[in-house]
Amino acid sequence: MTQPLLTVENLNVGFATRSGIVQAATDINFEIFPGEVLAVVGESGSGKSVTALALMRLHPENTIITGNVNFDGHDLLNMSDRDMRAIRGSDVAMIFQDPMTAMNPVFSVGNQIVETIRVHDSSVSKQEAWTKAVDLLKLVGVPEPKQRVSQYPHEYSGGMRQRAMIAMAIANDPKLLIADEPTTALDVTVQAQVMEVLHEVQAETGSAMMLITHDLGLVAGSADRVQVMYASRLMETGSIDQIFYESQNPYTRALLESIPDIDGLNEELSPIPGNPPSLLNPLVGCAFRPRCKFAQDVCATEVPPRISVGVNHTSRCALALELPAPAGASAGDAS
Structure with a gap:
């Protein structure tokens, strides 16, 4: 078993x-x-x-x-x-109840995903992490991820913020x-x-x-x-x-x-x-x-x-x- x-x-x-x-x-x-x-x-x-x-x-x-x-x-x-x-x-990663308060309002969504990736693997370059952030947003169904990745949390709808939180949570393939x-x-x-x-x-x-x-x-x-x-x-x-x-x-x-x-x-x-x-x-x-x-x-x-x-x-x-x-x-x- x-x-x-x-x-x-x-x-x-x-x-x-x-x-x-x-x-x-x-x-x-x-x-x-x-x-x-x-x-x-x-x-x-x-x-x-x-x-x-x-x-x-x-x-x-x-x-x-x-x-x-x-x-x-x-x-x-x-x-x-x-x-x-x-x-x-x-x-172990967590998707919090309120993505608006869980995400930092003064950093773009992409920068926050990049930080999540690089803080656990410093060998990943910023460009590589940024490309992965775009891929993650695409995976969770955020439309136009190449443009949306540079936007801030307040520019996302409630459903999109939740998707962005999911993207951030799965950035490092948690068990x-x-x-x-x-x-x-x-x-x-x-x-x-x-x-x-x-x-x-x-x-x-x-x-x-x-x-x-x-x-x-x-x-x-x-x-x-x-x-x-x-x-x-x-x-x-x-x-x-x-x-x-x-x-x-x-x-x-x-x-x-x-x-x-x-x-x-x-x-x-x-x-x-x-x-x-x-x-x-x-x-x-x-x-x-x-x-x-x-x-x-x-x-x-x-x-x-x-x-x-x-x-x-x-x-x-x-x-x-x-x-x-x-x-x-x-x-x-x-x-």
């Missing part, structure tokens, strides 16, 4: 504040294999981006991180800053690409184009991808495996079919039930009641209990363990093996 490219064990991420420790990621365990797409979904504030930024070691000084992160034989959390900089942007909400604030047509570009890039480079999103419809047509997060914890992990058809977690089911069904125009939406809990105070019992229609007394006192409910399918729920069969949510409906 292929060895995992990335292994994350017992990852915990907290932020020290005046009010106390905000526990943003708790007991995170997962693997990503070469060439696969792992989607991470959940509501805003569930810990998706925090987990990714911890893997990249891009966090403020008040961050407290514990656990183990092994990437291709490298212990990322215990590497020196210099060694981490050599990996970050080269072997792992982390895409953090790559289609945020884009219309559905541009979303489809951006995802098509990502899949073409993945096919071209053979890289693995960690796709962070709250859009289950996007996941349905893009991922190999899915992990669902809520209130800093992984709630369920499985294949596309296991998550959409055979979910054994109340939170995952609630997410699926809240998706509008275009075939049932007269049906009411099923929103998840209540709000996510504050992560400032230690959670007692299951974090989803106040919003869960299946909750029982045991859910109020014990943090549920991750239970195996199938082949490579786990659920963090004390009742995971007792839940009734899913109502019939499907990947086709989600897409």
